[in-house]
Structure formats: structure tokens, C-alpha cells
Amino acid sequence: MSRITPFASPLLLGFDAMEKTLERISKASDGYPPYNIERIAADSGAPERLRITLAVAGFSEEELDVSTEENQLVIRGRQVEQGERDYLYRGIAARQFQRTFVLADGMQVLGAGLKNGLLSVDLIRPEPARMVKKINISVSQ
Numbered sequence: 001m002s003r004i005t006p007f008a009s010p011l012l013l014g015f016d017a018m019e020k021t022l023e024r025i026s027k028a029s030d031g032y033p034p035y036n037i038e039r040i041a042a043d044s045g046a047p048e049r050l051r052i053t054l055a056v057a058g059f060s061e062e063e064l065d066v067s068t069e070e071n072q073l074v075i076r077g078r079q080v081e082q083g084e085r086d087y088l089y090r091g092i093a094a095r096q097f098q099r100t101f102v103l104a105d106g107m108q109v110l111g112a113g114l115k116n117g118l119l120s121v122d123l124i125r126p127e128p129a130r131m132v133k134k135i136n137i138s139v140s141q
Helices: 016-027
Strands: 035-040 049-055 064-069 072-077 097-102 108-115 118-124
Touching (some): 064 108, 072 118
Antiparallel strands (some): 035 049, 049 118
């Protein structure tokens, strides 16, 4: 039995990568760490931005990694155990994570900041230059 995909139309050419990305997103459903995505309005000449904020309480700057890989923003956290401790109760686990966000073409990461256990990553999408390309028609005899 074959599966019909949203990109099966013969009019949608070259969307194979998009289809694979959507499949990967649907499989990644881990809710840790929780995050917010907010739109920050343009002000005084600065363009509109997006801000992704992750709750990373207990992680230090050295234990966090923010990078872009192809068209993805990848945020990783890995806490290092600090020697032998004798816990009477352990409710806060040293848990590693990887959170991936797919970026649209042209999206750029402005920077990241860590404050009060919240990691904020600011993104911007500059206005693309309008391009019109004339395609010559060849006539064969």
C-alpha cells in the first residue's frame, strides 16, 4: 500500500527536502525543555524579530551549545555530574537535551543570551531582494 504525501502533486517540483523535514519534525515530540516563541515588533529602524526562549534552569553557559546546521537551529544542553553526591531525594535530574528548530530560507541568528535560567535566541529575517529573471526561449529549426 503506497502512502500519499502532501507533496505528491506533479505541480510541486523539488519539495523532497521539505517533505523529509516535515517527517522529522513530526517524529520529534519530546517536550523538554519547554520553550516560548515570540514576535518582537519592529522599533526605531530595527526590523521585526523572533525570540525563542528555553527554560534551562540549572545549566551554565559552558553546558549549552547553540549552533546552526544547514537550515536548522540546534540547541543542546549537557550537564556534567559534579563528583559523588549523597542525595536524600533527587527530583532534579541532570538531563541532556537537543532541541531543533527548522529555519526558513534567509533566517539569521542575531545572538543568544542566558539570564535567570532562560536561554533566549533572537532571529531575524531580512527582506529578500526582489528578483525577476528573464528566461530566453530558444527556437529550433
